[in-house]
Amino acid sequence: MMLAPPLWIGLLIAAVAGLAAGAYVNWATYALAWNRRLISPWSPPHERAPARRLSDRIPVWGWFGLRREAKVHGAGFWLRPLCVEITTAGMWAALYWWEVERQGLLHHQFEALVGGALQPGVLVAPESITLATFVSHALLMTLMLAASLIDFDEKTIPDGVTTPGTLLALLLAAALPMSLLPHAAERSLTPVAGVEIAVPLPPEAMKGSALYVEPLSLVAPHPWPTWLGGAPQTTGLWIGLACYAIWWIALTPRIMRWRRGLVFGLRVLTARSLRELLRPDSALIGVCGFAGIAAIWYRGGAGWLGLLTALVGMIGGSAMVWAVRIVGRVALRKEAMGFGDVTLMMMIGAFLGWQPTIFIFFIAPFAGLVIGFTKFIFRRDDMIPYGPFLCLATAVVTVWWAWFWNQEPGSYQSIFELGWLLPSVLAIGVVMLGAMLVIWRNIKEAIWGVEEEWAE
Template sequence: MNLGPFNSPIAVWLSLPQPLMLALLAIGGIAIGAAANHVITTWCWYPRPISPWVRLSEWKWDDEHRAIAEGLPPRSFWDRMPLIGWLRLRRETSLHGTGFWVRPLLIELGLAITIPVMHHCWIEGQLLPQSMPAPVIATFAPWMTLLFFVHAILLAMMVAATFIDFDERTIPDAITIPGTILGLVLASITPYVFPPGQMAAGISPVTLQHPLGLNSSWMTAGGLLTCLAIWTTWCFALADRRVIMRRGLSKAVEYFFARLTRHSSWKILAGIWIVGMIAISVVYKIGGFAWLGLASSLLGLAVGGGIVWSIRLVGSWAMQMEAMGFGDVTLMAMIGSFIGWQASIAAFFLAPLAAILIVIVQFATTRDRATPFGPYLCAGTVLTLIFWDEVYNDRLRMTVALMGDILPWLGITLLGLLGGMLLLSRWIKQRIYA
């Protein structure tokens, strides 16, 4: 199996003794957990100096907490060691609160277990049709290894986004924007493993593979324009683009552009857009599987982010309140750039199933009934990856094949029905509680 530039690294990895491989994976899981813990406490809207990599002496404390911090011993090398460090940092309970160290410890320990188990499942062909003979599945070990490392990156970003969303009901752009760009890059350089003949024989594409449905029209100028439009829409959606119509159209346009350029970050966003437009055009000129991979990733971005954005717009209009945070839109766009449009659809519809367990656990631990949607999307994505064969090959593939061009119209119809139901619900509540 030809994996292009990944051939040698993957071959070296698969040649390692299994005990050494598992040890490296466990250490890698701990390192991912440590990085996620640092991001969770420092990249959020209201950072907290819980991370052992933050110096307490440099933090801006009020008088009461400054006195507590000055009375604590300085953080040492051993405090920064994963797992062990959190046990040592229990001495800072008076500063951060009781049990602050438990969740970070469990995140690192959980990933130390999850990453090796995930690697084993991927190597054993978890994402491949289980009807395939074992010797055939074994031939895909190099590809599944590459797929594992890519999904491990996605998992790390989803872990950080999940717990920040739990804490603050927000998802930082610092995670989702670079994550989306990384997903597009990986899709461009990932080799095409399943030729059309193999797909016709029943081997459907796994996630991070070029999905079915990208016909020859995507190799034309029309396909390029579509991808450029998706990229432009994504960049524009990240801008501060609020429209205020209270003082007429001319003032609305004036305020719109004033808000758009109010913060200097618009220059960075404009630079990302320009570089992206050039990069997409270059990959189109290269053509071949690189272009199909990028186009597939952009389509996943559009479908993943578009589903959540559409529901956000319809729900907010019907209920006259924010139905879903925009961080959920950027999160699902990032996920879509990694797993493609079919898996994005599956992940979105599996999210409510995962929500049941998450809501129960969160209410049991915090008594908080209000839960963010981002963790559900991440959990739905994990379920999609683990049960990809059952989700896609056994169910979604046939549905997509039968509906074809009707699928977008069905989505629009369902959005209309959702808006109508929410509008009716708001009307009934107004009449009852008026």
């Protein structure tokens, strides 16, 4: 069990860890981009730059010394990475205060369950839960910041950020299931994973049930079913293996050639994918992943609940973005959304689960549409990096999770009680989006005479 230190020590530790995370963001921004730049002090120095010093690698302070490389990288190049490290440190400290000290992911859920306002400290989750979610979300925010900066710079999101991030999310979910978003619920039976919360209420107020904080499982708000359990139940195993296989194959080249027909294009695509999957590093990811999933399934328990939830979240989170990418390509006759956005949502879904990604999917377009439409009016260019808006929506949903996910009548949580009707509703939404994109393309061609060509 993890115990939180006093607040000022926790904030200090979080800020220092955030500085180190900010240094990673700067390294990733310049080293993992398509056009790599030797700016980070953790990268080799540019051939025209003076020798690096050990002090250059000290977060924040080191950038004042690296100003001497302005003749190589441009005046003021050091300002953005300096601000990135300071911002990341502040982000980690603020997240620690909100999730650990204020219990911001749970307090409103507790109020919804008891049906009234609660004073802080009346219902409190163990520090082991809040620290676990803080660590998971701080890592996710750091990875999203790196992906966003690269997307702003190059309109692409590299697998070098999302692939390790997705694997890290799966490992966290399996080793520390309570690092998933929390779900407060009354249960008459002890859940597979969860911690009982002491409630200072009369026994009759709980109607014979106990209050638990559980990890947000793939079937939440319903309790974890037996048929999805570990060995000897095999249904969950096949679902988990299938989800991992889809992600593994999605990492291979995805260029489809249409000039010589569909059959020939599929043959070329399949050959390229197989060749990529058999590369040593890709094969290692596949073999170790499948073996790890089988081992955790055999063990069962809370670890399997966490891992299967992350695996389904990985695919469920990306399915809508993947569908929009396909529909947008057909409707606009050009690339509407990069596949990096799909792998980004895979990583986010693995960290948070599939339910939050639905909120993210519907929140992200608002900022993207406003900025994209403004840019098109003034520059006649509707190409904007969409990844940062997905990351911004993810941050909003994560921080305000207790308001999105509560048990009040008419709340958003009731949406997830629709069962298999929910995917049908989402599919209808994707089809309607395709129709809107066709209308948008026709408006562009009618007003501005924009000629669209089918991208290969």
